[in-house]
Amino acid sequence: MEAWSGTEEEGSRINPGMSVGWLVEEVYHNPGYYDISAQDMSVWHVPNNFPLExxxxxxxxxxxTNNRFFSLYGGNLFELYQQYPVRYNIGSCSDRGPAFPIVYDFGDKESTKQLYGPNPRAQFEPGFITFRPISTHRVAMAICSGVKPTTGCDTGHYCIGGGGYFYPNQCGDFAGFDWDRVAGTSGWSTSKELRESAVLLFYR
Incomplete structure (x- = not known):
């Protein structure tokens, strides 16, 4: 992973004994978010409580990604989100945000699809990363990991992060990932593996 980086500050604080949960909390406001000039991005979904090694x-x-998409959006996520603000009522659900094809290092389109609930699978196409789609409640989600919304607007079930109004009982970065348990429905929740994993973002 030498080619994928954060910042020197981030690297100096990581040691093999750290767990994913600790790291996510510790570097949440890492300057790498806005200081690094990047061309591409890598995403890892790592189960909670696994040590670095x-x-x-x-x-x-x-x-x-391998298409240097950041060169069109200022070089990092901070600049991308200046162009596509993650803010409530910034648009309608027809605004699905920029999406870019991905190259799998582990997994494939079918395994990505299976991580999400059977009901929302009809609303997205796997094999992409998407930024700032808008939900039916006009919530701006931050990232759709591994998928691109195509129809429907229930992005809370397959996208993460966000800003503004959330439907009752939806909160946090994984707003609708545990929907079946919360709402007493069937077919909307993600897999347990996805719900209990951290999402790690790397620049290159």
């Missing part, structure tokens, strides 16, 4: 093997999904 096992992240690669433990990942349930790993992929990267």
């Amino acid at each position: 096992h992240w690669n093997l433990a990942s349930i999904l790993r992929y990267h």
Whole structure:
């Protein structure tokens, strides 16, 4: 992973004994978010509580982009979100945000699809990463990991992060991922593996 980086500050604080949960909390406001000038991005979904040396093997999904899309959006996520603000009522659900094809390092389109509930699978196409789609409630989601919304607007069930109004009982970065348990429905929740994994973002 030498080619995929954060910042020197981030690297100096990581040691093999750290768990995913600790790292996500510790570097949440890492300057790498806005200081690094990047061309591409890699995403790892790593189950909680695995130490650093096992992240690669433990990942349930790993992929990267290779089309240098950041060159069109200021070089990092901070600049991309200046163009596509993650803010409530910024648009309608027809605004699905920019999406870019991905190259799988672990997993494939079918395994990505299976990580999400059977009901929302009809609303997206796997094999992409998407930024700032708008939900039916005008919530701006931050990222759709591994998928691109195509029809429907229930992005809370397959996208993460966001800003503004959330439907009752939806909260946090994984707003609608555990929907079946919360709402007493069937077919909308993601897999347990996805719900209990951290999403790690890398620049190159």
